[in-house]
Amino acid sequence: MIRWYANGMKRFLLAIILTTTPFTWLAAHPHGWIDFRVNVLIDNDGQLTGLEQRWQMDPFYSLALLEELALLGADERTEAFAMMADEIQHNLTAEQYNTDAWIGEQALSFGPVEVYELREENQHVVFAFTLPISEPVSMAGQVLKYQIFEPTYFLEMLHEAKRQEPIAEALTVQGPISCETRIIPANPDPKLVMEAAQLGIDEEGEHGLGRYFADTGEVRCQ
Amino acid sequence: MPITLPRLVLVLGALGFLGLGAYFLQPSFQSLSLQIVLWQRELHRALTLAITEFSALSDTATWATLLGISFGYGVFHAAGPGHGKAVIAAYLASHDSSSKRTALWMSFASSLVQGITAIILVSILIIGLGWVTRQAMGSVYWVEQASFAMVTLLGGWLCVRAIKRLRQPTDSAHCCGGHHSSINSIKANDWRAALGVILSVGVRPCSGAVLLLGAALLLGEFVVGVVAVLVMSLGTAITVSALALLSVYAREWAERWAITPNPRQRQIGGWLALIGGLVIMLLGISLLAASGGQPMTSPLISTPPLRPI
Numbered sequence: 357m358i359r360w361y362a363n364g365m366k367r368f369l370l371a372i373i374l375t376t377t378p379f380t381w382l383a384a385h386p387h388g389w390i391d392f393r394v395n396v397l398i399d400n401d402g403q404l405t406g407l408e409q410r411w412q413m414d415p416f417y418s419l420a421l422l423e424e425l426a427l428l429g430a431d432e433r434t435e436a437f438a439m440m441a442d443e444i445q446h447n448l449t450a451e452q453y454n455t456d457a458w459i460g461e462q463a464l465s466f467g468p469v470e471v472y473e474l475r476e477e478n479q480h481v482v483f484a485f486t487l488p489i490s491e492p493v494s495m496a497g498q499v500l501k502y503q504i505f506e507p508t509y510f511l512e513m514l515h516e517a518k519r520q521e522p523i524a525e526a527l528t529v530q531g532p533i534s535c536e537t538r539i540i541p542a543n544p545d546p547k548l549v550m551e552a553a554q555l556g557i558d559e560e561g562e563h564g565l566g567r568y569f570a571d572t573g574e575v576r577c578q
Numbered sequence: 579m580p581i582t583l584p585r586l587v588l589v590l591g592a593l594g595f596l597g598l599g600a601y602f603l604q605p606s607f608q609s610l611s612l613q614i615v616l617w618q619r620e621l622h623r624a625l626t627l628a629i630t631e632f633s634a635l636s637d638t639a640t641w642a643t644l645l646g647i648s649f650g651y652g653v654f655h656a657a658g659p660g661h662g663k664a665v666i667a668a669y670l671a672s673h674d675s676s677s678k679r680t681a682l683w684m685s686f687a688s689s690l691v692q693g694i695t696a697i698i699l700v701s702i703l704i705i706g707l708g709w710v711t712r713q714a715m716g717s718v719y720w721v722e723q724a725s726f727a728m729v730t731l732l733g734g735w736l737c738v739r740a741i742k743r744l745r746q747p748t749d750s751a752h753c754c755g756g757h758h759s760s761i762n763s764i765k766a767n768d769w770r771a772a773l774g775v776i777l778s779v780g781v782r783p784c785s786g787a788v789l790l791l792g793a794a795l796l797l798g799e800f801v802v803g804v805v806a807v808l809v810m811s812l813g814t815a816i817t818v819s820a821l822a823l824l825s826v827y828a829r830e831w832a833e834r835w836a837i838t839p840n841p842r843q844r845q846i847g848g849w850l851a852l853i854g855g856l857v858i859m860l861l862g863i864s865l866l867a868a869s870g871g872q873p874m875t876s877p878l879i880s881t882p883p884l885r886p887i
Contacts, residue, residue, distance in 0.1 A: 420792060424712065427710075508877060511878075
C-alpha cells in the first residue's frame with residue numbers, strides 16, 4: 357500500500373513539476389516597439405518645465421494604422437488622426453505617460469497633457485506631446501533622470517537608436533543653461549525580471565516587467 | 579515484493595537532490611531566461627525590419643536571412659510562456675500510453691496547426707472579407723477564448739476517461755501472473771485524445787503572426803509572410819518537442835524506477851491520467867478566468883470593433 361501511494365505521489369509530483377516550473381522561468385517578449393525622442397524643456401529662469409516627447413511606432417503597427425486611415429477621405433483622415441490621438445492621450449493619462457522622472461531622489465509629478473498630436477512621418481505613425489512638470493524646478497546644479505517604458509512590456513520603448521547607438525536627437529535640452537546628457541542602456545537584473553514575469557499569467561499581462569528593460573536618460577546641468 | 583521503504587527513501591532523496599540542484603542553478607536559469615527574452619526582442623525587431631525592407635532587394639541572400647530569422651524567432655518564441663506547451667507537457671506526463679513518438683508528432687502537428695490557423699485567419703478575414711489588420715488581430719482574442727474552452731473540455735473528457743479506466747474491474751484478485759489487460763479500448767481512444775490536444779492548442783494563433791501576415795499583405799509580400807510563418811512554426815516545433823520529449827523521458831524514468839509488473843499499475847495509470855486531466859481542465863478554466871474582456875492589440879489604442887460577418 358505504501359508503495360502504491362509512493363508511486364502515485366511521485367508521479368503526481370513529477371506531473372506537476374513538469375507542467376508548471378518551466379513556465380515560471382520564462383518571461384514574455386515585446387510584440388511591438390516605440391522609438392522615442394525627448395527634448396527637455398528649461399525656461400528662461402533655468403527651471404525644468406516639461407518633457408517634450410516624440411514616440412515613433414514600429415513599422416508593422418504603423419502600417420496597420422495607416423492602412424485604416426488610407427481608407428478615409430482627406431477630411432475624415434485628419435479627424436481620425438485627432439480621434440486616435442485623443443484616445444492615446446486618454447489611455448496614457450492613467451499610466452502617467454509611461455514616464456518616471458526624478459531630480460536627485462525626488463520623483464516628479466506631471467500636469468495634464470494639453471499639447472499632443474498624432475501624425476504620419478516616413479511611413480511611421482508618430483505621437484508627439486509635451487508632458488508638463490506640475491511644479492517647475494530649478495535645474496541649476498541638478499541632475500534629472502527619467503525612464504519611459506510600457507509597464508507590461510507588450511511594447512518595448514527605447515531612445516531612438518541607429519545600430520544600437522542612440523541618435524543625437526534622442527535626448528536634447530532646450531534652455532538657457534548648459535547641461536550634459538547621457539543615455540544609460542538598460543541592465544536588467546535576471547532575478548527581478550523573473551520575479552516580475554512570475555506575476556503574469558499569460559503572454560500579455562506582466563505588469564512591471566517593462567521597467568527592467570527601460571533605458572535611462574540623464575541630464576546634468578551646471 | 580521488495581521492501582517499499584528504501585525505495586521511497588531513494589525516490590524522496592532523488593527529488594530532494596533535484597530540488598537542491600534547481601535551487602543552486604536558479605541564477606543560471608534566471609540569466610538564461612533573461613537572455614532568451616533579449617534574443618526574442620532582437621529577433622522580433624530583425625524579423626519586422628527584414629519583412630519591411632524585403633521588397634527592396636529580394637535576392638537569395640535576403641531570403642536566407644529572412645528564413646533564418648523566422649526560424650530563430652520560432653525557436654525562441656516557443657521558449658516563452660504559453661498555455662500550449664503546458665497542456666502538451668501535462669498530457670504527456672500523465673498518460674502512460676504516450677511515447678516519444680507521440681511527443682514528437684504532437685509537438686510538430688500543434689505548432690504547424692498554429693501557423694496554419696494564422697494564415698487561414700488572415701486569408702479569410704483580410705483577403706476574403708476585407709477586414710483591416712487590427713480587426714483580424716482583435717479576432718485572435720475570440721479564437722483564443724475558443725482554445726481555452728477547448729482545453730477545459732479536453733481536460734474534462736480526459737477525467738471522464740480516466741474514471742472509466744479506474745472503474746474497470748481489476749483481475750488482481752485472481753491472478754498473480756501476466757495480466758490480460760483490457761486497455762485496448764483506451765489505446766484506440768488515444769488518437770482522439772492526441773487530436774484533442776493538437777487542436778485545442780493549435781487553434782490559437784499568435785497575434786504577432788497575424789500582424790506579420792497583415793503587414794506582409796499590405797507590403798504586397800503575402801507569400802513572404804506565409805513562408806516566414808511556416809518556418810517560424812518549424813522553429814516552434816523544435817522547442818516544443820524538446821520539452822515534450824523531456825516529459826515523456828521523465829515519466830518513463832519514473833516508471834522504470836518504481837514500478838514492477840503489477841496489476842495495480844493500471845490503477846495507478848488511471849489515477850495519473852485523472853490528475854493530468856484535472857490539471858489540464860484547471861489550466862483551461864484559469865485561462866478563461868484570467869483573460870481580459872477585451873482583445874489586445876496595443877496598450878495605446880483600443881482595437882477597432884469587429885465587423886459582423
